[in-house]
Amino acid sequence: MSIAGAAFLQALMRPRLVFDIDGTLGFLTEAFCTALNARWGTSFQAWQMSHYRVEDQLPPEQANWLLQVFATSVTYANVAPDYSGIAAVQAFARTGYEIIVASDRSEDCRAVTEDWLARWRVPHDAVRLGHDAKAQLAASAGPDDPLVLFDDDPEKFTLLAPGVRIYMPRRPWTPAEIPAGVTVFDEWSGVLEAFGVSSDVPIPQFSRMATT
Ligand SMILES: [Mg+2]
Numbered sequence: 001m002s003i004a005g006a007a008f009l010q011a012l013m014r015p016r017l018v019f020d021i022d023g024t025l026g027f028l029t030e031a032f033c034t035a036l037n038a039r040w041g042t043s044f045q046a047w048q049m050s051h052y053r054v055e056d057q058l059p060p061e062q063a064n065w066l067l068q069v070f071a072t073s074v075t076y077a078n079v080a081p082d083y084s085g086i087a088a089v090q091a092f093a094r095t096g097y098e099i100i101v102a103s104d105r106s107e108d109c110r111a112v113t114e115d116w117l118a119r120w121r122v123p124h125d126a127v128r129l130g131h132d133a134k135a136q137l138a139a140s141a142g143p144d145d146p147l148v149l150f151d152d153d154p155e156k157f158t159l160l161a162p163g164v165r166i167y168m169p170r171r172p173w174t175p176a177e178i179p180a181g182v183t184v185f186d187e188w189s190g191v192l193e194a195f196g197v198s199s200d201v202p203i204p205q206f207s208r209m210a211t212t
Contacts, residue, residue, distance in 0.1 A: 015146035015165070017092055018100045018128075018137055021113070023152035024169060025086055025101075025122060026079035029054060035069055036062060052153055052173040073109040081120040085150075085169070088188035091201045093123035102128040102137060102149075138164045150191075157182060167191060 022028035032054050033044040040062055055063035055070075069075050093099050101124045105113060110129055117124060128137060134149060138159035141147035146163045149156060152171050160166065160181045168174060168184045178184055185191050192199040 013146075014097055015148045016098045016100060016137075016141070017089075018102050018134065018147060018149045018151075019085075019089060019122075019124075020134075020149070020151040020153065021101060021103045021116075022076075022079065022105070023052075023171065024082075024150055025089070026081050026116075028079050029171075031075070031079055032066060032069070036066065039065065047172055050172050052155070052171075073105075073112045076105060076109055077112050077116060079116065081116075081122075084188045086120060086122050087201065088192055088199075089122055089124075091192055091197050091199060092195070094201065095197045099124045100126045100128060100137065102133045104131050104133070104153075105129050106131075135159055 019025055027046070029046045029049050033046050033049065036042050036044050036058075042062070049057065051057045055066050058066060089099060101113075101117060101122065103109070103113065107129050110127070113129065114127060116122075117127065128134075134151070134156060137147060138149065138161060141161070142163040144163070146165070148165045148167060149159065150167045150169075152169050152174075154168075154173065154175050156166060157179055160179060164181070166182045168178075168182055170184050170186050174184055183194070189199045
């Protein structure tokens with residue numbers, strides 16, 4: 001087989017890459033701790049939040065208030081970007097991987113989400129939103145059409161199936177028991193290395209562009 005043919009086949013077998021946003025490419029827990037502390041006089045620090053669902057470790061009054069914040073789309077406009085994760089997405093995109101951004105956020109958040117992705121220069125081929133978005137993507141995968149999900153939510157372990165793998169950035173709520181098919185990672189550079197993608201890439205330049 002020619003080198004070009006081999007490269008073509010290799011590209012065909014590349015998994016589709018699905019990236020979660022909140023907690024994976026952006027600092028949502030930090031934003032919620034700041035909001036909670038401002039509203040309730042609490043002293044939460046993000047690295048002390050032991051539950052993926054922050055509301056599960058709050059008194060009902062605070063939990064209900066936080067759920068309202070969750071349900072307000074503009075909340076997501078102010079999620080600070082994790083440049084290291086975004087640089088990794090850029091490296092994958094430059095290598096030719098198909099990039100899908102998927103979030104449990106509702107469709108009501110689409111405009112805010114797409115604006116955020118553009119503003120922070122997250123390359124992507126598609127944006128899938130909604131509580132079932134990741135499950136539908138996982139269900140569409142198989143051994144001949146593999147998919148890798150990058151997600152900080154342990155509940156997404158239920159999506160593991162033939163052809164589906166999960167890469168999980170380590171968080172305070174990352175469980176000790178990790179099922180086969182899941183890789184917990186501490187550094188995005190290690191992820192790129194595992195995929196054979198060069199991390200020797202230009203550092204993306206970011207800015208807060210003014211809204212016109
Ligand atoms: Mg998440």
